[in-house]
Each structure stands twice: as structure tokens, then as C-alpha cells.
Amino acid sequence: MSHWYDKNGKLFDTDLRTARKEGYVPSVTEIIHTFENSYGLDLYKARQMFFASLTLPRPEGITDEEYFELVKKDSEEHSERAKQFGTELHGVITDILNDCHWAQTPGNLKIKKAYEVVEWIRQNKDSVIVDFKTQETKDGKFKQPYDSWLFQLCGYYLAHQFCRKQGAEVNFAIDYYGGTIDYFELQGTPIKLINIMISSNEDIPVKIYEWKPDKIQLGIKVFEQMIALYRTLKRLPDCIKST
Numbered sequence: 001m002s003h004w005y006d007k008n009g010k011l012f013d014t015d016l017r018t019a020r021k022e023g024y025v026p027s028v029t030e031i032i033h034t035f036e037n038s039y040g041l042d043l044y045k046a047r048q049m050f051f052a053s054l055t056l057p058r059p060e061g062i063t064d065e066e067y068f069e070l071v072k073k074d075s076e077e078h079s080e081r082a083k084q085f086g087t088e089l090h091g092v093i094t095d096i097l098n099d100c101h102w103a104q105t106p107g108n109l110k111i112k113k114a115y116e117v118v119e120w121i122r123q124n125k126d127s128v129i130v131d132f133k134t135q136e137t138k139d140g141k142f143k144q145p146y147d148s149w150l151f152q153l154c155g156y157y158l159a160h161q162f163c164r165k166q167g168a169e170v171n172f173a174i175d176y177y178g179g180t181i182d183y184f185e186l187q188g189t190p191i192k193l194i195n196i197m198i199s200s201n202e203d204i205p206v207k208i209y210e211w212k213p214d215k216i217q218l219g220i221k222v223f224e225q226m227i228a229l230y231r232t233l234k235r236l237p238d239c240i241k242s243t
Contacts, residue, residue, distance in 0.1 A: 003026070005027060020235075031177060034226075053071045056071055086134035089200075093118060097168040121183060128185050129184055129191060136200055156184075170184045196209075
């Protein structure tokens with residue numbers, strides 16, 4: 001199952017066969033994940049497996065294969081908790097931006113970080129396309145942004161003129177793909193492409209990462225090639241027309 005959009009920008013979690021039948025277009029992330037170098041993600045998973053093996057007690061009498069499965073399950077549960085943190089954080093940010101009330105509960109890292117993001121957005125005076133990224137940090141340091149983050153923002157940039165609204169959680173669909181922009185604000189040119197990096201495990205300030213123009217030009221070229229190759233590989237029919 002993966003993310004697909006209809007011509008009105010409505011999101012569906014479905015398979016390729018159904019998407020072909022209904023005339024849906026793939027999401028930006030679906031296209032990117034098909035081609036991206038997943039070294040960073042693979043390394044993260046390997047690290048989680050390693051750390052789980054160090055801390056998870058081994059019951060007596062089980063085989064190496066059985067212990068491996070226990071370690072794998074523990075690692076996957078850790079990854080799922082990290083993913084859930086990111087999903088919930090996105091929801092809190094969107095709620096606050098839409099004027100829903102959230103109390104800043106002392107010690108609640110998720111709500112505190114959400115307000116930091118919202119504060120930056122409210123102070124922003126530029127045209128921006130923003131994607132929020134949560135990650136585990138160590139000693140107060142973030143990892144370097146991945147190229148896939150750039151490609152994602154470039155996909156949004158290429159389609160921004162088809163967005164029917166601005167603000168948080170902006171859905172769109174064009175001829176070849178669709179997506180959901182975490183935050184979009186248009187106040188003229190140029191449009192800045194920004195990742196807001198948020199630690200999921202340390203109480204450190206969020207990091208604002210603005211992509212440079214030369215990187216953006218490269219990212220646009222790469223994403224355009226991804227679109228063409230993806231449609232060929234998946235044998236997608238004629239593209240839908242946005243309305």
C-alpha cells in the first residue's frame with residue numbers, strides 16, 4: 001500500500017492496481033522512495049538492530065534465529081514509536097496553525113517543539129514551502145539533510161501553482177503526481193524551500209535548513225527524471241488533468 005491522489009488532491013492509501021484503475025497519481029514520496037539511495041535509512045535500521053541486541057536480554061534455551069526475531073521486533077517497535085512521534089507532531093503543528101488550542105504541558109516535548117515550529121512560521125515574512133522532519137539526535141546535533149528531502153521539496157515547488165490554498169497540510173494533484181505540503185505560504189518570489197528539523201528525543205531548538213538555489217536546480221532536474229522513469233516502470237496510463 002502506498003499514497004496516491006485523485007484529481008481533486010484527495011489522498012488514498014492503496015495499491016498500484018487500484019490506482020491504475022481509478023486514475024490516481026502517485027505521491028511525491030512514493031516516486032522518490034522508488035529510486036532514492038536508502039543508505040541513510042538502512043544505516044538507521046542497522047543501528048537500531050545493533051542497539052537492541054545490546055540491551056535486550058536473551059532468554060535461555062532459544063536459538064540464534066529466535067533471538068534474532070526478538071531483536072528485530074524490538075528494533076521495529078522503537079522505529080514505530082519514532083514514526084508515531086513525527087506523525088503526532090505534524091498533527092499538533094497543524095492544529096495550532098488552524099487555531100486549535102493546545103496547552104503547553106510542562107515536560108511534553110512534542111507540544112513544546114510544535115510551538116517552536118509555529119513561532120518560526122508566524123515570524124516568517126518570505127514565500128516558503130516547508131517540510132517538517134523529525135529525527136533522533138545525539139549530543140544536541142542533527143544529521144545532515146538527505147537528498148531525498150530536497151527532491152520532495154522540489155516536487156512540491158514544481159506543483160505549487162496548482163495548490164488551491166495556503167497554510168498547513170496543503171493537498172494538491174497535477175497531471176503526473178500529487179502530494180501534501182506541510183506548510184505553504186506565497187508572498188511573491190523567490191520561494192524558499194525549507195526543512196524544519198525537530199529532535200524526537202532531545203530538548204534542543206528546532207533547526208531551520210534552507211536549501212541553496214544551485215541545489216534546488218539540481219533537485220528539480222532529478223525529480224523530473226524520477227517522474228518520467230516512474231511512470232514508465234509502473235506502466236501508468238495517460239495522466240489525469242488537474243481541475
